[in-house]
Amino acid sequence: xxxxxxxxxxxxxxxxxxxxxxxxxxxxxxxxxxxxxxxxxxxxxxxxxxxxxxxxxxxxxxxxxxxxxxxxxxxxxxxxxxxxxxxxxxxxxxxxxxxxxxxxxxxxxxxxxxxxxxxxxxxxxxxxxxxxxxxxxxxxxxxxxxxxxxxxxxxxxxxxxxxxxxxxxxxxxxxxxxxxxxxxxxxxxxxxxxxxxxxxxxxxxxxx
Amino acid sequence: xxxxxxxxxxxxxxxxxxxxxxxxxxxxxxxxxxxxxxxxxxxxxxxxxxxxxxxxxxxxxxxxxxxxxxxxxxxxxxxxxxxxxxxxxxxxxxxxxxxxxxxxxxxxxxxxxxxxxxxxxxxxxxxxxxxxxxxxxxxxxxxxxxxxxxxxxxxxxxxxxxxxxxxxxxxxxxxxxxxxxxxxxxxxxxxxxxxxxxxxxxxxxxxx
Numbered sequence: 001x002x003x004x005x006x007x008x009x010x011x012x013x014x015x016x017x018x019x020x021x022x023x024x025x026x027x028x029x030x031x032x033x034x035x036x037x038x039x040x041x042x043x044x045x046x047x048x049x050x051x052x053x054x055x056x057x058x059x060x061x062x063x064x065x066x067x068x069x070x071x072x073x074x075x076x077x078x079x080x081x082x083x084x085x086x087x088x089x090x091x092x093x094x095x096x097x098x099x100x101x102x103x104x105x106x107x108x109x110x111x112x113x114x115x116x117x118x119x120x121x122x123x124x125x126x127x128x129x130x131x132x133x134x135x136x137x138x139x140x141x142x143x144x145x146x147x148x149x150x151x152x153x154x155x156x157x158x159x160x161x162x163x164x165x166x167x168x169x170x171x172x173x174x175x176x177x178x179x180x181x182x183x184x185x186x187x188x189x190x191x192x193x194x195x196x197x198x199x200x201x202x203x204x205x206x207x208x
Numbered sequence: 209x210x211x212x213x214x215x216x217x218x219x220x221x222x223x224x225x226x227x228x229x230x231x232x233x234x235x236x237x238x239x240x241x242x243x244x245x246x247x248x249x250x251x252x253x254x255x256x257x258x259x260x261x262x263x264x265x266x267x268x269x270x271x272x273x274x275x276x277x278x279x280x281x282x283x284x285x286x287x288x289x290x291x292x293x294x295x296x297x298x299x300x301x302x303x304x305x306x307x308x309x310x311x312x313x314x315x316x317x318x319x320x321x322x323x324x325x326x327x328x329x330x331x332x333x334x335x336x337x338x339x340x341x342x343x344x345x346x347x348x349x350x351x352x353x354x355x356x357x358x359x360x361x362x363x364x365x366x367x368x369x370x371x372x373x374x375x376x377x378x379x380x381x382x383x384x385x386x387x388x389x390x391x392x393x394x395x396x397x398x399x400x401x402x403x404x405x406x407x408x409x410x411x412x413x414x415x416x
Binding site: 127158163188192 | 365374391413
């Protein structure tokens with residue numbers, strides 16, 4: 001029996017550089033699948049439907065919640081965000097690892113469900129840097145940036161929800177660390193399946 | 209305050225290729241320290257005192273146990289093996305990671321002490337291969353090889369004592385995996401210390 005794929009849950013406060021980082025991760029490990037969330041918020045300028053999010057209407061979103069199609073969903077400000085169960089389990093069963101990009105609220109929901117996976121939190125190098133990156137976008141008024149910074153701090157205070165922390169100073173190094181985490185977690189004893197049936201049997205005999 | 213070094217405990221059944229593997233690990237990550245155990249067994253042909261083991265007399269070994277100088281020690285067949293506490297704590301306090309090469313019995317002792325560290329078990333690709341490598345040494349009679357194989361199987365059945373399993377098919381790949389495990393475990397949330405004091409404070413505020 002092949003080893004199941006690993007769900008890799010990644011969060012970051014906005015401005016920590018998650019988008020660039022995930023794009024680079026995708027390039028460096030093409031075998032990795034990425035789950036695309038659904039949202040009712042309007043797409044930002046450079047976001048593409050089906051790639052960054054599935055952008056849908058509130059009515060459609062609520063129909064999906066009624067049909068229990070989400071692993072987790074949350075209302076943030078006035079918008080809904082959700083991760084569909086569909087495809088996740090089948091991807092993992094095929095032995096493919098899957099990245100789930102979730103906000104802190106989504107992770108709280110998964111932890112409540114005791115959802116098994118590897119939880120990684122991306123940290124900014126400093127609050128100063130976080131503020132700079134939020135300002136750098138140049139698309140939002142000061143009051144909104146202040147608000148985002150407060151939300152960011154609150155999210156960082158929830159770090160304990162995660163198994164691993166990666167401070168994103170340099171994208172390549174952060175991706176190196178994430179790749180190491182994935183490689184290491186696939187060797188974790190409680191999920192490791194040696195190829196050799198004989199060895200597997202001996203290990204299992206000791207587990208009883 | 210700098211992050212403390214990580215104790216990395218590595219075991220393998222004899223014939224799994226641990227010696228070559230650790231030599232390569234040392235070359236690839238020179239910053240890593242290696243703890244050298246004490247033993248009362250005579251050195252094998254290519255073993256060097258102070259490098260592979262500290263070879264000492266039984267009388268001296270027993271004096272050391274009396275003085276509580278060992279983190280753990282065990283009697284295996286007719287010989288004593290032990291890991292001295294000295295240097296371990298000071299190395300770790302300096303922020304240096306330290307490899308402790310221990311047999312399964314030593315690991316059982318450390319687990320009983322709830323000693324915090326990263327526990328890695330090196331597995332042979334198959335029993336066939338293990339036997340081949342034991343035979344390949346050509347230094348021991350058949351009966352002894354059979355006995356070592358039985359000991360090896362027993363050791364493999366204790367895999368659950370470890371956090372990670374690495375099947376040693378190819379030395380370079382095994383070392384890659386060990387390096388990934390070390391990198392990942394240094395990012396583990398419960399021991400991770402972000403450089404930025406502000407960020408650290410926010411994380412700690414959430415831990416209460």
